[in-house]
Amino acid sequence: MQPAGWPVIAQHASDGRLHHLLTLEGVPRETVVALLDRAQALMDGNPDPRALAGRAMCTLFFEPSTRTRLSFQRAAQRLGADVLNFDASTSSTTKGETARDTLKTIEAMGVQCFVVRAAEDGAVAALAAAAAPGTSLVNAGDGRSAHPTQGLLDMLTLRQAKGVDFSALKVLVVGDVLHSRVARSDLHALRTLGAGEIRVCAPRALLPGDGLLSGCTVTTDFDAALDGVDAVMLLRLQRERMVEGLVDSLEDYHRDYGLTPRRLRRAAGDAVVLHPGPMNRGIEIDDTVADGPQSLVLRQVANGVAVRMAVLEALLARA
Template identity: 75%
Template sequence: MTQQIDSDGRLRHLLTLDGLPRQTLCHLLDRAGQIRDAAMGRINRRQVLAGSSVCTLFFEPSTRTRSSFQVAAQRLGADVLNFDASTSSTRKGETARDTLKNLEAMGVRCFIVRHSDNGAVHDLAAVAGEGTTLINAGDGRSAHPTQGLLDALTLRQAKGADFSCLKILMVGDVRHSRVARSDLHALRTLGAGEIRVCGPASLLPEDDTLAGCVVGDDFEQMLQGVDAVMMLRLQRERMEEGLISSLEDYHRDYGLTAERLRLAARDAVVLHPGPVNRGVEITDEVADGPQSLILRQVSNGVAIRMAVLETLMT
């Protein structure tokens, strides 16, 4: 079996959506839908993980993901330890592995890990003790599986469970985006009818990440008739690296405006993983408009992360 699924077919870690069985992925989506009231604090489920300890082991900054996991764990009744690498012994040279093993020795059995290095969470999972579970909260450019799940859940709520009839457009910096990779894994597993990817060549990957996708750089052409538009955050350092000429030029060519959105299907929806660079990837009118599901994604993030924690820890 894979590193994240044990010999009994049980999910032990959540490291990536790549290769995750459709049945497992759909179970997580179904469970998140069932417990959404609890995720919003309307139903008490604090007995589920009472007495368990969860650590958010973040070696990179985060707002939405870290806060969402913390809320999810607390609403299931777990004790949450927030690890901040900037104030920890990692500044004294302690390795991520030693940090993990020391926290394991304190009785922590679930680690939610964000790291800047590709594959870092897989490496930690390989040395984790029996009964310890790891959740990848974003590693390098590799994967952000719970973001892929919450985006899939948001789309399913808006468009139904049959993805085979959907045309979905992803726009922006796919090359450097772990969110894009996990979204693509989820969309393929769920059988999306057509996946389009649009962006400047400098921000598109040169490997097989986009296999099976319709790829182009003409945003308005790619928007024609799509059912969902998934905008990606433009990391501003790409301008410093010379991969784009300016933020203004990027917005001119790839910014989603109300006028451009009218080229999509009449009932098209808009997603964005955040943080949103308003006036760069998307205008205020679209981000705050009736077709935007951005805040729905945020609330779904709590439900998905509750479903993942519950599945892994019970």
């Protein structure tokens, strides 16, 4: 549920075309499926290297990123778009320029799409409200609110491993749900695609109380939550967003919520493991699991390029 005070931005244009991608909450199933289908087609074939020729995309990141920033750059390059990379640490934001003024300045240079990461909840929606009518924005992660392309690439990875029908799937999301924008986008997407059972597991202090978990089976017992699941979606312990005391110690967290080979045996025999990265090895996941045959972590990274190509096509391709 969008907090009060945030600008309400329509993600679709009047003709039904996707204009912004700010969240997966409320995105119609047919739109999600079409993006996943197109991403898979792009993986299976050769993208048109001139599809976005003459179009320009800027990665406007106010927080650090490796996978998301580079995969958006790679996606745009493969489709022939011009790519501008914004580095907050060397920009005029260090002199006090606002994010809105930064966006409007770069927009005036002829950039039609901004991929934005920001620390504040609702920051990307606020920039979308300020953008010109022909400018599209993609939320690459804002605060703890949403990370829609991560949600899409996680769904593509699940589809490749388990098939397109999610109705019989038992999926477990485990870890720092409270601070995770990935968890929110994954849960929205899993509901939209009709996952049979969604389990959520975390220490009580890391479970949100805003209605996000409605309809989920919620527990603090990781071992019980793992029983028979088809997919385990791990979350990074986001210590940079925490106040003291939410987790007793990293050692205790690993003991109670770290995915080890022994624990993984409680899941279905063909269960798969996902993690959005960066992984805290030895905290939420053991090396043996992270690098093991059930881990799809690197496939998620590869799928990220295809999903982001599909999103950029939907936003920028000329009729």
